[in-house]
Amino acid sequence: MESLSHRSDLPWVCMGDYNEIMHAKEKEGGGVRLEGQMRAFWEVINKCQLRDLGYIGSDYTWSRKLWSRGWVRKRLDRALVSLSWVGAFPAARLFYAATSVSDHCILVLKETSYQRKRRHGPKVWSFESMWLEDARASNEWDIDKLGQWFLLDDKDAILGIPLSSTSTSDRLVWAENKSGKFTVKSAYTLVLDEQKGSGLGHCSNGMARRKLWKAIWKLHLLQKIKLFAWKAGRDILASKENLAKRKITPDGVCEFCGDAVETIGHTLWFCDHAKEVWRNSKFALPFEISATWKFLDVLKALLRCEHLRPRLLELFIATCWGIWKNRNELRAGGKGKAGRSILRNASLLVEEYRVANEPKT
Ligand SMILES: [Zn+2]
Numbered sequence: 001m002e003s004l005s006h007r008s009d010l011p012w013v014c015m016g017d018y019n020e021i022m023h024a025k026e027k028e029g030g031g032v033r034l035e036g037q038m039r040a041f042w043e044v045i046n047k048c049q050l051r052d053l054g055y056i057g058s059d060y061t062w063s064r065k066l067w068s069r070g071w072v073r074k075r076l077d078r079a080l081v082s083l084s085w086v087g088a089f090p091a092a093r094l095f096y097a098a099t100s101v102s103d104h105c106i107l108v109l110k111e112t113s114y115q116r117k118r119r120h121g122p123k124v125w126s127f128e129s130m131w132l133e134d135a136r137a138s139n140e141w142d143i144d145k146l147g148q149w150f151l152l153d154d155k156d157a158i159l160g161i162p163l164s165s166t167s168t169s170d171r172l173v174w175a176e177n178k179s180g181k182f183t184v185k186s187a188y189t190l191v192l193d194e195q196k197g198s199g200l201g202h203c204s205n206g207m208a209r210r211k212l213w214k215a216i217w218k219l220h221l222l223q224k225i226k227l228f229a230w231k232a233g234r235d236i237l238a239s240k241e242n243l244a245k246r247k248i249t250p251d252g253v254c255e256f257c258g259d260a261v262e263t264i265g266h267t268l269w270f271c272d273h274a275k276e277v278w279r280n281s282k283f284a285l286p287f288e289i290s291a292t293w294k295f296l297d298v299l300k301a302l303l304r305c306e307h308l309r310p311r312l313l314e315l316f317i318a319t320c321w322g323i324w325k326n327r328n329e330l331r332a333g334g335k336g337k338a339g340r341s342i343l344r345n346a347s348l349l350v351e352e353y354r355v356a357n358e359p360k361t
Helices: 035-049 083-088 133-138 142-151 150-157 184-196 206-217 222-232 240-245 264-270 272-280 296-305 312-331 340-355
Strands: 013-017 050-052 062-065 071-075 079-082 092-097 106-111
Touching: 013 106, 035 050, 071 206, 079 083, 083 106, 142 150, 184 340, 206 222, 206 296, 222 296, 222 312, 264 272, 264 296, 272 312, 272 340, 296 312, 312 340
Parallel strands: none
Antiparallel strands: 013 079, 050 079, 062 071, 092 106
């Protein structure tokens, strides 16, 4: 497979029984498979620059009964695809169909209409009725309209919501409670969690957090970049980790390097395409970002040394925004930008904003 991958740049799909799993959770029953045993598989996938297409159907594609220990089930069959292939066939999905003639299931790769592509939609979503108007008439999402209003990853998440076939009217749902009904108790728990959470262990008092957010909203940056910082800070960007939590994707594994959960921090600082950007940057951060840090932790550390390096915070956020945008373009099958051009664009954005908003003398 590896030698084949060097021969051509054409869109590529490899589908079938690989006789190996990618993660321990792709197996049920029998012994635990160790990371070291799966590494060779990851490495080939990486070298071939392929990604797992995901699936619709059962979580396992193969099963066998072990006399002593009951059933073993594994996901041994999959479709690995290149990003350019996903770009060429964005609506293609892999279905696992059970059969009685083999201990593997049948793989069916076919183009689907968008609104049926996910197994589960997110549990709760709030939306404006205008995006639904056409949808309700034809019982389909208006893809063009969603494209105008939403970023690509948000649009994908919305398309994953199954529409009701019995045109029941919409209602407001409180997402923090299983019943969907607002209760003071659940709101109180939410506030407590917010104060505790977001990795800001050392910034747990509400006052410090409010000051931090205030500083972020005051930054000399375009509104859309501040909005990005706000979403990253609240950990609500559509990273693979967050999509997996909402059951929109089957796993949270990074599609670029394949060997880590794609948290927001991983995408922005630790994944290969992000590392390339930071390697090329002329500005050095006055500290090292540790793997456990969240976005807000870094902003807080940067705010502390604002007086030493004016505009470093703006430049940092604009660069992160560029990396995130590039990640989304790559995911959609685009070619992506080189690290240098992401950096150049970020410093241009900061500079242009500064010039445009300079007080006139
Ligand atoms: Zn990665």
